[in-house]
Amino acid sequence: MSFDPALLKQFVYINGAWTGADSGQVIEVTNPATDAVIGTVPNCGRAETARAIEAAHIAMADWKKLTAEARGDLMHKLCDAILAELDDLAALLTSEMGKPLAEAKGEIVLGVKYIRFFAEEAKRVYGDIIPSPWADRRILVTKEPVGVVGAITPWNFPNSMIARKLGAALAAGCTIVIKPSEFTPYSALAFAIMAEKAGLPAGVINILTGDAPQIGAEMCENPALRKITFTGSTRVGKLLAEQAGKHMKKVSMELGGNAPFIVFDDADLDKAVAGAIGSKFRNSGQTCVCANRIYVQAGVYDAFAEKFKAAIEEQLKPGNGLDAGVTQGPLINAAALAKVEAHVEDAKGKGARILTGGTRVGNAGTFYAPTLAINATPDMRVAQEETFGPFAALFRFETEDEAVARANDTEYGLACYFYTRDLGRTFRVMERLEYGLVGINEGVITTEVAPFGGVKDSGLGNEGSKYGLDDYLNIKYACVGGLGV
DSSP: OOOOOOGOOEEETTTEEEOOOOOEEEEEEEOOOOEEEEEEOOOOOOHHHHHHHHHHHHHHHHHHHHHHHHHHHHHHHHHHHHHHHHHHHHHHHHHHHHOOHHHHHHHHHHHHHHHHHHHHHEEEEEHHHOOSSSSTOOEEEEEEEEEEEEEEESSSTTTHHHHHHHHHHHHOOOOOEOOTTSSSSSHHHHHHHHHHTOOOTTTSSSEOOOOHHHHHHHHOOOEEEEEEEEESSHHHHHHHHHHHHHHHHHHEEOOOOOEEEETTTTSSSSHHHHHHHHHHHGGOOOOSSSEEEEEEEEEGGGHHHHHHHHHHHHOOBBOTTTSSOOOOOOOOSSSHHHHHHHHHHHHHTTEEEEEEOBOOSSSSSOBBBEEEEEEEESHHHHHHHOOOSSSSEEEEEOOOOOOHHHHOOOSEEEEEEEEEEEEHHHHHHHHOOOOOOOSSSOOOOOOTOOOOOETTTTEESSSSSHHHHHTTEEEEEEEEOOOOO
C-alpha cells in the first residue's frame, strides 16, 4: 500500500509557510522495513527555531483571545481533516516508523481522540471565587495559557505523542513549536498540512526538523517560549529540564520506564497472557509503558510460560507493516536491533533459556523475532535496562511482598501491571507500587480521558485528561478591593 505523495512534505513549517533550512542541509529518512530512503527533511538549527518561536509568540496574541468554543471548533476541523486522510496518513506513518498498518491507524485515531477531548475540555477551564477575609475585597482565581510551548516528540508514536501535546496546548490558548524525531518527521509535518486544511491561523502551529541539541537549546533559552514538553529518554529529559530551569520555564517530562508485569497464582492465566502479548509486543516492544520485567509467581510459572509461548507463536508475525497479516514491524534502526540482541545474549549467558525466537528475521530491515526467555535473574541487563524491543523475560517469585519489592527496585516509575482475582490484593498491591500508571488485569490502559505520567526518574506532569490540560495553564490570583462594606 502506498500513500498520497502530497502528504510527504520535505520542508519545515514556520508561520504558515513551507521552507528549508538556512544552511540548505537535509537529513535522510529511511523505511526501517526496507532500508529504502523515503525522502529528506531540512536540518534546521537555532536561527530557524528562533523564527518559529517568534511566529508562535505573535500568533498567540490573537489565538488566546478566541473563546474556548471558537478554538474548539477549529480543533474539531483539524480532527476532521485528519480522519479524511486516515488511510494515507497511516501508510505514511508505517513507512517511516515500521509498525503494522492496523496499529498505525489505531494510533492516529487515538490522536484524534486526544485533540477532540481537549477541544471540549477547554470549555471547562474553571476558576474560583474564594471567600474573602476582608469585607471590602473579593478574591478571584483564574487560569491563563502558559505561553508559547516547545514540544519535542519521539519516533515510536509519531502521531499520538504530538496530538496529546498539541491538543492540550491549543485548547489552553497556547501556540506551539514542534520538533519531531528525525526518524519519523513526516507524520509530524502532516499535522501542518491538516492545520492548513482546517483553517488554523498562521503561527499557531510550527514544525521544525533538524539538529536536536540546537533546537532544544533555543527552546530552553528563548524568553518568548514559556514551556517545554518532552517525551523521550530520561537522560535527555534531565538535560532539558536543567536548561529550562535556568530560565524558570514550565516543563512536562514523559521519560523512560522499566515496567514490571506481575502474575499472581490466583490470576486468570489466559487473560494474563493476552495482556502480556498486548503490553510487551505492541509496536514491537517499542513503547515506554511496555512490560519489561515479567514476574510470575512460582505456582503458575510453568503454566504461564507454556501458554505465553503458544500465544507468541500463534499470534505474532514479523514483517513489513504494510503487508497483510503482519503484527510485528521492524525495530526503528540498527542501534535498536543491536540492543535487543545484546539483551538476549546477555540473558542466555547468565542462565536464561530461550523458549521461542531469539534471532533476527530476514536479510533486510531491522526485524527481530518475538522472543520469550525463562529463568531470568536480577543480574541480567533485561532486569535493569529498558529493552525497547520484542524480548520478554520471565522472572520467578514466591510471595506478594517479594513481587512488590522487586517491581519497585528501579529508578523508574512510569507504568506497571499485575493480574490477580483477589480484591484485597488488588488494593494492597496497587497502593504499594511506585508508579504513575497501574494496569490491574489489563495490559493496555492508555486513553485520552485518563492522566498519563510517571514518578521518580520517569518524569514530571501528566498528559491527557483534565489533569493534562492544567500543565498548559498558569493560575492567577486577583484581589479586587475598594468595594465598600
